[in-house]
Amino acid sequence: MKTGFTLRNVHFKNRVFVASGTFGYGDEVQNLVEVGQLGGIMTKSLSWKPRDGNPPPRIAETPSGMLNSIGLANIGVHAFIEKKLPYLRTLDTCIIVNIAASSVQEYCDVLGLLNEQEGIHGFEINVSCPNVKEGGLSFGIDCDRTAEITSRLRALTEKPLIIKLTPNVTHISRFAAAVKDAGADAVSVMNTVIGMAVDARTRKPRISTTTGGLSGPAIKPIALAKVYEVAQSVDIPIFGIGGIMTAEDAVEFLLVGASAVQIGTANFIDPSTGVTVAQGIESFARQQGLNDIGELVGALDARRDFSVLQSWL
Amino acid sequence: MKTGFTLRNVHFKNRVFVASGTFGYGDEVQNLVEVGQLGGIMTKSLSWKPRDGNPPPRIAETPSGMLNSIGLANIGVHAFIEKKLPYLRTLDTCIIVNIAASSVQEYCDVLGLLNEQEGIHGFEINVSCPNVKEGGLSFGIDCDRTAEITSRLRALTEKPLIIKLTPNVTHISRFAAAVKDAGADAVSVMNTVIGMAVDARTRKPRISTTTGGLSGPAIKPIALAKVYEVAQSVDIPIFGIGGIMTAEDAVEFLLVGASAVQIGTANFIDPSTGVTVAQGIESFARQQGLNDIGELVGALDARRDFSVLQSWL
């Protein structure tokens, strides 16, 4: 069974990754998970300086999902290089470093520094970050800024450059098209959906920042629709993300057009979900008589004359 | 306990309504539900001509929710006036007729005809409909078209005019502001979220139109955030909708700024949910020592310096 795939100049051993912010820096789970069985690890988002993150409460359970407002707590790029990268280099899997920043220049600085390091296979860019220049509105909802970040970073690296898109926009495929034109090798679809939870009795929001990011199985239908929208209109490899708990969920993402998937929130239920899913996809493909998991990519049997925003809802 | 509220020239006995498309035309459930205990009934969306709706499968269960693609199957405005309205007039609750159309003119025709009828207390406008002139892209994602529909309809009626917004946009509050300026009395927030479900084994979408509308508790966090966004930036009454199953859920919507709520998908689990919720809100308010349910509206105890699209997700 052919399980792997290639992006730019990097070969990944399979199509299952763990999503940024849901697997730490890989070292926390060394006793529980055979990370060598993953296609790769997306690290927690890194910024130039360490970030404390938001005050508690940072998480709240919601129906079939959770809300988070971690505030991108992270150790900063220097501590990462010093303390985490040496360990990550010993792992038998690919390391994709996820980058978050509050200015275009900060994205460039972080990537520039990391690009010189050994043992990093690619970059995933989290654009769901407040742009301080624009009053803190997220880069990720501004198509021009997203494209600008992409082209600036493209100039800095020969490694795979993956832009992680936010679902909180009307037309996600326009963003995918823009970053493709700006030189991205792939897009990750999707980050969390803006959501909110309230305690009726105390009248307080359940997370300290009032609103936060919704993840988990609750958003799987939304994520599938976003991946499908991108796959239908832009020719670019997609990492499908959102609510994947099982191999069957992952196959659904491949069918609608994802070249690979990432496991996020499910890691909090079981950090070895990625390994189980990778094995599960393989046996599913075997049962279906396939020779290459890639045969599932985009293999949905659907009417093609239907646009996601054209329905009577 | 004061439970009611007034919109334009109509007084509603309480703040709990049933959402369009989830309660039929009220007659199907006469033996199960005391509809007189509801603030009002939003009818199934009506168009000028009857609509067959989409082929099966039209629904699929998803984690804590469901996907639907009914295709606005409805009996058309003439049959409604002839066959359904006489019964609805006998009910001791308010009737809000929901209107869907594929052109601005059709919206006007349907509302114009209904506005002459006895026994209709107001109109809710479903703008999540494909605009045939614009290649079928939904009116509801186009702020100018949404405002145009609103002002055209405003000119035709003195009854409450409520615009039902779609969540599938970047800035829902801009739509709320636009329809307020165009003369709307209130907004309903929100319609379903675009989603998709796939059968991994057959490789087929689980609903015939590939994508559809996600509803139910899964989307409650999204709906709360959308209502909060509108309430924070536009001074207009809001009907909060999305995943309400219990009185506590409803109170959450009031706290974030909804003046009233609508019960949708929960009716499929129990069509008397609205009645239970109305009673539950009342006893909740009594426990909290309130004299008027309205004291809960917007009473969230949150940091105000935080915009929904400004977070590090």
Next chain:
Amino acid sequence: MTLCNADVTGVREVAQGVYVLSFRNPEVARTVLPGQFLNLRVHEGLDPFLRRPFSVYRVEKDVVEIIFQVIGKGTAILAGKKRGDVVNILGPLGVPFGIGGEFTKAILIAGGLGIAPMPILGEHLRKAGKRVEIFVGARTVGQLALHHLKSPHVATDDGSRGFHGTVVALVESYFKEHPQTDAKVFACGPTRMLEAVSRFAQASFLPCELSLEGEMACGIGICQGCPVERINAERRYALVCTEGPTFDCTTIRLREA
């Protein structure tokens, strides 16, 4: 129509992965007619989220029974119920089989779990003075649940019991030996079987009612989620939950499986 909790009086496995769940509810027991169904909420949580529809299988005094196969979360939870637990029921729902009319003989055809409405249907037919002949098909002998069926004719796909072949082939061979003119056909089972039954009945000029399945949310006509395409009708679709689940086979177009 009632919407309430009912006390489970027992669950028993009657064939491979096939269970009968019984619960006490005098109102349903008194009013339900053959072919009607109940929409069950298997528990209070959100997973599974929607109700699950099941035909009424049998009624004894105040106790109502359904029969089902474990195929997913909902049926797995039902199979795990114990006496003293509750299920939340909504029903009886839908249009029952038409058991009145001129015919003298009823031909009941069931494929797999299509046997579900047959015991109660057979009983009502006999009470109405009809003669009843029942044909049951299954993939293999272990999946047959023949309890409460009077002298059924049996077919299995693998020949492990009775006729070797489909249940419709069995019916056809039966009809060759015992030609029937004054009969009405009642069938429930997988779509492909229903198609074959429908073709057979129309070729034999026999009236025929089919019990359909389809994805359902509400079960009571308020979600419009359960259409079935109609033939030569003004309205293109009928709702399985309120205009069915039983339909005259000449009025609807079955969905491809």
Next chain:
Amino acid sequence: MTLCNADVTGVREVAQGVYVLSFRNPEVARTVLPGQFLNLRVHEGLDPFLRRPFSVYRVEKDVVEIIFQVIGKGTAILAGKKRGDVVNILGPLGVPFGIGGEFTKAILIAGGLGIAPMPILGEHLRKAGKRVEIFVGARTVGQLALHHLKSPHVATDDGSRGFHGTVVALVESYFKEHPQTDAKVFACGPTRMLEAVSRFAQASFLPCELSLEGEMACGIGICQGCPVERINAERRYALVCTEGPTFDCTTIRLREA
């Protein structure tokens, strides 16, 4: 650290709405230290969705026990478990209480379900040669779960048993009569109680460890969901799951309730 299903050996109600659930797991039984916790998945479905953290209450041979109050969906499901069911466990997790060190006397203070880690803590302390004095507070007598606690001093808010007042007031009055200098305080309970304990310990110049709660998703440091604010530290937050749940009371700022 293990992640696996464990067989439930029993559930018993030990006070009003308070249950002890026991399950077999040799690895946890062998390795767990006082103050550590387990992150439990109550069942396979999606509702409730996240794991639920519980302190280890007691260990006997291969059997591990937790004690909990039914406050929501997760704990309701745990309370309904029966021998033969399973729970999925992840643990032992977190930094245990520091029971080594110079002190000779241990003052254990528990409010409500804060008694959870006390039996195992008392046992380990005694084994380490410390004298143990335990103080337990509850709102009313029915909520007291004093099993497996050796001659506890008891306080109730309503005076229905023991000292009439808070458990911290009881400790203070005890200290007036029996001044302690060579003691260490260990406390677990509601935030307001922990604040009072912390003030008391610092005023008495006694070392003091608190066991904190906080919303958790993973329990193993990968979600960053469980911060507690630190005092005068370079990093502003510590994680309750991996750097706690036990903390020296001088190093952290308790969250307002």
